[in-house]
Amino acid sequence: MTALAHTSSYYAASANPVTLQPSLSESIQADVCIIGAGYTGLSTAIHLLESGLSVVVLEAARIGFGASGRNGGQIVNSFSRDIDSFERSLGKDKARIFGQMAFEGGRIIRRLVKDYQINCSLKDGGVFAALNTKQMHHLEQQKALWERHGHVGWLELLDKDAITKVVATDVYQGGLLDKSGGHFHPLNLALGEAQAVLKLGGQIYEDSAVLDIKQGDPAVVNTASGQVTAKFVVVAGNAYLSNLLPELQAKSMPCGTQVITTEPLDSDVAKRLLPQDYCVEDCNYLLDYFRLSADNRLIYGGGVVYGARDPANIEAIIRPKMLKTFPELAKVKIDYAWTGNFLLTLSRLPQMGRIGTNIYYSQGCSGHGITYTHLAGKILSEVINQHASRFDAFAQLPHYPFPGGHVLRVPFSAIGAWYYSLRDKLGV
Incomplete structure (x- = not known):
């Protein structure tokens, strides 16, 4: 597989025709640099561009290369853990904000499809x-x-x-x-959202893997052949982030x-x-x-x-x-x-937060990402535009490392899954 090739899926074989975006080969500036051209990154980019900020999106491979172009293509409301989980851990008053957000992601998807005339067989x-x-x-x-x-x-x-x-x-x-x-057709949704980013004046660079992020004000994001200087950075690589930010690895x-x-x-x-x-x-x-x-x-x-x-x-x-x-x-x-x-994530709740003063991230959808990622993009755009209440609600959720650390998290999780699968089969 070359750096730019999608996986050999039905979605890739039936994707709408698009023009490949160039690799970053110069030093540029933007209000916001987004790492990852999946749903989180694209939703964030659209909402930021609609608010008037300048945006650059860096994608290591192809638009929608990861989960955004490979998933089941189903709009499922709420989160991987339902609203009652928030009520039990936070109390009903503090959980109310999550109940208000639980059904918003699907509405965002439909709004983007309508406003930007995205052909994704919805x-x-x-x-x-x-x-x-x-x-x-x-x-x-x-x-x-x-x-x-x-x-x-x-x-x-x-x-x-x-x-x-x-x-x-x-x-x-x-x-x-x-x-x-x-x-819907998930890859075509991602490709359509990317076209919306471009129509709004955003820039997308494919085959532009980020090598490091130098924290500061502004931050500097480096690729092999270029760099982006930005007031804010949004890290939206999720399961395809690799070792870019080690502090995000331990709890996912x-x-x-x-x-x-x-x-x-x-x-x-x-x-x-x-x-x-x-x-x-x-x-x-x-x-x-x-x-x-x-x-x-x-x-x-x-x-x-x-x-x-x-x-x-x-x-x-x-x-x-x-x-x-x-x-x-x-x-x-x-x-x-x-x-x-x-x-x-261990809690199966998404992780949203900030590193330093101007690097934001969202990850850990735990298999329930289609609606959450679109919601996350809107919330990340809000906090960058100094409306932090919904971001703060997610950022304050507690998250813990997997038992056994990096080495034993896989077998421990598999044992847990076996236990719950057995309960499903027995109906108990």
């Missing part, structure tokens, strides 16, 4: 599917929780009969439909998830499998998720590889999961299989 409707009575009870509580925080009129509980009219399988006991959920761990995509299905088969064309994710700790593409392929993902190693045979991991849900696809060919990394 469709409405997402379903949480329960595999047992315990999970169905959890969805009943989730509906009440979300409605208590203002998400009213969007949710519908589905019993066993109702969910079979949404997903043609007998494995689910029920579900929860979120009409404000949805799905890259993890891989796998996705497969079938050959195009006959339209009648696609309509039978997912009659409403909603996206679906189950309620397991290590969850599965799936949806139809714009050309009637089934995109099915799941599984976690702690430490972000690439499995030798992705299809062998995910295809059995797909067939358990849809046995009739036994003879269907898999055209694409790939892996992508997300960044896990």
Whole structure:
């Protein structure tokens, strides 16, 4: 793989045509330098540019190269840990601000798609599917929780009969439909957001890996062939940040998830499998998720590889999961299989903060990043524009290093995941 090549995914194969951006080869200045051209970086850039600041985005590989161009493409509200986790740890009063933000990311995505005419096959409707009575009870509580925080009129509980009219399988006991959920082509969303950055006057440099950040006022961000001097820096590399800022490594761990995509299905088969064309994710700790593409392929993902190693045979991991849900696809060919990394935190809550006086970061979406990253971009633009209340709410969340340190965090996390997966299977 060259420095500029996307992974061999369905998304890369079906991406909208775009012009590659140049590599940085000079010394330039900007109000804000953003490291990473994924959703966090692009959302931050758009919101900053809309506020009148000058922005440079540096991307080590290609726009949307990481999780933003490889994910399941599902709009799922709230955070990896739901609002009740904030209530338990912070109290209901302090948690209220997180409840107010829990449904904003999806609205930001739809606003950007509309305002900048982004062609990303956006469709409405997402379903949480329960595999047992315990999970169905959890969805009943989730509906009440979300409605208590203002998400009213969007949710519908589905019993066993109702969910079979949404997903043609007998494995689910029920579900929860979120009409404000949805799905889209994730790489095309990132590419469209990058075009919005350029239209607003921002600069994006691809194949421009950052080698170091010299703190100061202003800060200086160096690449192999150039540098950016900026009043503020936003670090948005997430699981692909590597060792750029060691202080961000100890409290997070890259993890891989796998996705497969079938050959195009006959339209009648696609309509039978997912009659409403909603996206679906189950309620397991290590969850599965799936949806139809714009050309009637089934995109099915799941599984976690702690430490972000690439499995030798992705299809062998995910295809059995797909067939358990849809046995009739036994003879269907898999055209694409790939892996992508997300960044896990011990609390499974995102990390947002500041290093020194003018270096900001957001990371650790813990597998729930599509809506959060877009929200994070708006919040980071707010704090740079001296509106810090929402940034401060995230920055004050406590975060802890993984047990066992850098060496043992992978096996310890895998043991924990095995325990929760066993509970899912037993329905306890």
